[in-house]
Amino acid sequence: MHNTSHIAQRLLTTYDDMPRGERKLADLLLEDVGVVGQFTAADLAEQAGVSKATAARLFRRLGYGGYRDAQREIREARSAELAAPQVPALSGGTLSPGEYLDAEVKHLVRSFEALPADQVTEAVQMLCAAAKLWVVGFGEDYPLALFARAMLIKVFPDIRMIPLSGFPVPEEFASIKPADTVLAFGVGRRNPELRNIIGSSRRAGAKIILVTNTLAPGDKRGADVILRGRSDGPTLFGSMTAPVSLITYLCARVASRTGDSAVQRLQHIESIHSQWAEESSSNE
Amino acid sequence: MHNTSHIAQRLLTTYDDMPRGERKLADLLLEDVGVVGQFTAADLAEQAGVSKATAARLFRRLGYGGYRDAQREIREARSAELAAPQVPALSGGTLSPGEYLDAEVKHLVRSFEALPADQVTEAVQMLCAAAKLWVVGFGEDYPLALFARAMLIKVFPDIRMIPLSGFPVPEEFASIKPADTVLAFGVGRRNPELRNIIGSSRRAGAKIILVTNTLAPGDKRGADVILRGRSDGPTLFGSMTAPVSLITYLCARVASRTGDSAVQRLQHIESIHSQWAEESSSNE
DNA sequence: AGAAAAAAGTTCATATCTGATTTTTGCAAT
DNA sequence: ATTGCAAAAATCAGATATGAACTTTTTTCT
Numbered sequence: 001m002h003n004t005s006h007i008a009q010r011l012l013t014t015y016d017d018m019p020r021g022e023r024k025l026a027d028l029l030l031e032d033v034g035v036v037g038q039f040t041a042a043d044l045a046e047q048a049g050v051s052k053a054t055a056a057r058l059f060r061r062l063g064y065g066g067y068r069d070a071q072r073e074i075r076e077a078r079s080a081e082l083a084a085p086q087v088p089a090l091s092g093g094t095l096s097p098g099e100y101l102d103a104e105v106k107h108l109v110r111s112f113e114a115l116p117a118d119q120v121t122e123a124v125q126m127l128c129a130a131a132k133l134w135v136v137g138f139g140e141d142y143p144l145a146l147f148a149r150a151m152l153i154k155v156f157p158d159i160r161m162i163p164l165s166g167f168p169v170p171e172e173f174a175s176i177k178p179a180d181t182v183l184a185f186g187v188g189r190r191n192p193e194l195r196n197i198i199g200s201s202r203r204a205g206a207k208i209i210l211v212t213n214t215l216a217p218g219d220k221r222g223a224d225v226i227l228r229g230r231s232d233g234p235t236l237f238g239s240m241t242a243p244v245s246l247i248t249y250l251c252a253r254v255a256s257r258t259g260d261s262a263v264q265r266l267q268h269i270e271s272i273h274s275q276w277a278e279e280s281s282s283n284e
Numbered sequence: 285m286h287n288t289s290h291i292a293q294r295l296l297t298t299y300d301d302m303p304r305g306e307r308k309l310a311d312l313l314l315e316d317v318g319v320v321g322q323f324t325a326a327d328l329a330e331q332a333g334v335s336k337a338t339a340a341r342l343f344r345r346l347g348y349g350g351y352r353d354a355q356r357e358i359r360e361a362r363s364a365e366l367a368a369p370q371v372p373a374l375s376g377g378t379l380s381p382g383e384y385l386d387a388e389v390k391h392l393v394r395s396f397e398a399l400p401a402d403q404v405t406e407a408v409q410m411l412c413a414a415a416k417l418w419v420v421g422f423g424e425d426y427p428l429a430l431f432a433r434a435m436l437i438k439v440f441p442d443i444r445m446i447p448l449s450g451f452p453v454p455e456e457f458a459s460i461k462p463a464d465t466v467l468a469f470g471v472g473r474r475n476p477e478l479r480n481i482i483g484s485s486r487r488a489g490a491k492i493i494l495v496t497n498t499l500a501p502g503d504k505r506g507a508d509v510i511l512r513g514r515s516d517g518p519t520l521f522g523s524m525t526a527p528v529s530l531i532t533y534l535c536a537r538v539a540s541r542t543g544d545s546a547v548q549r550l551q552h553i554e555s556i557h558s559q560w561a562e563e564s565s566s567n568e
Numbered sequence: 569a570g571a572a573a574a575a576a577g578t579t580c581a582t583a584t585c586t587g588a589t590t591t592t593t594g595c596a597a598t
Numbered sequence: 599a600t601t602g603c604a605a606a607a608a609t610c611a612g613a614t615a616t617g618a619a620c621t622t623t624t625t626t627c628t
Binding site: 303304305306334335336337338341352 | 584585586587588594
């Protein structure tokens, strides 16, 4: 019943009712609720830039007797997690479009609100300056990676997808060079392969942009830029909406920076498209 | 220079520093900053459930002399927008996150507003009742189709993707039966192959759900249910955000309808995942 | 077991926020 | 110009949130 994200769940549902100070702490916790098990309340308070009292109040508001209760729950959940895998909450009854839309809009707003402008700029620069682009996304992140590639291919001629179905990853990835940039997606389940990729890229001296959701503690090390997109939704599945919007924005910025050459390339693509259309219609 | 979402921009950057009441109003405005031009401060305050005074304070905090200033700015921007017919692709300068977010949120809201409840219900029923599911998406729609598949595979054991790389479409598609349901994506460029698929499906007697962005009168023929998601954006690329959100909702409804068996399947998937995780970590 | 240390919880004065009320402003009609 | 009126801004008292200092509980070490 209870699992790690019980706290995360409550943080999200209560978030709107929190005062500013508590939100600052909540933001910290949403990045990785695991820290509750590892640090003292005072540590967390300090890191969030609020007083201990505020921390105490937050956990009260969440419905716990106190910090210790929450800590105990996290630790129990942690060990239980290994025994019985968690299943995302399936809200009973039919989810109304209104509720859903509301949650989606909030995700979007929060994601963009939490997006540091300089990080985006840096990511854009890294993408534009790259000798070669690598787009990486395993498992649930694969569709996301495909999206990114579909957009970027309109601007840059040469983009490598990882994984490339049918080809072993290490061999493909061997040719990465220091001047390259890697755009990696780690929104879904934590993936050891992704970590390997990030590690290898780092060792090769390449730049790394990681798009992830809030709960990704360990993967931090290694990426030059991290873009966070909220993805926990009211549905059975995580919501990829915010990440999709985020990378669309990123790609738009890249295209706008690339400027004229991007437009030329697009026109070229259009002309090829219409040629194909003519041919296929004349064949019909 | 100034555009509609100078306000949206400021709302975003200031959001962190706002008290709760002002945030409630900010959330409302972020859904559509245009309302500032159409309503009085009192109206907006009432709709957001805060007092007029709070509204006044918000606009102060945003840096305006008062509500009137903000209103004037919005109206000027509005008329300037009409005067200079929007340059579709790369508006000069950098696309601000505020503008972009504003457009995305509008897309989402509009898409869901325009979504007929009975159509969704019908689509859900068709998906649940299907003997076999086919997910179709060519070209730019391929990532979308992958998204849908990634979610539906958690609920249904057997889903066919079209196109399947390396296999000719007609051969793959030959085995479609009247009891099957086809979930087709036609958001991007109009694709002759998609038409063929829809045609073939119809002739085979299968049910068809089409997710698209256009009113496309011609494509109506054939699809039993049509779900529209806005996709024209302020960016060089179309925005897939609304369609992504839409199918996530659709799949959530499907999962919620399928109920217990979906949960069981998810648990099974989770257990397989954790087995894999254990194995790979013990190998390291 | 008992003292020292550390962490959690509590209190209270201060600062901040909020909505009802009052005052001012802008605008139209005369 | 003046008046009337509706809407916006300022005011203020009550409510709420916050951090510093303080007390209690738990842990640790001898």
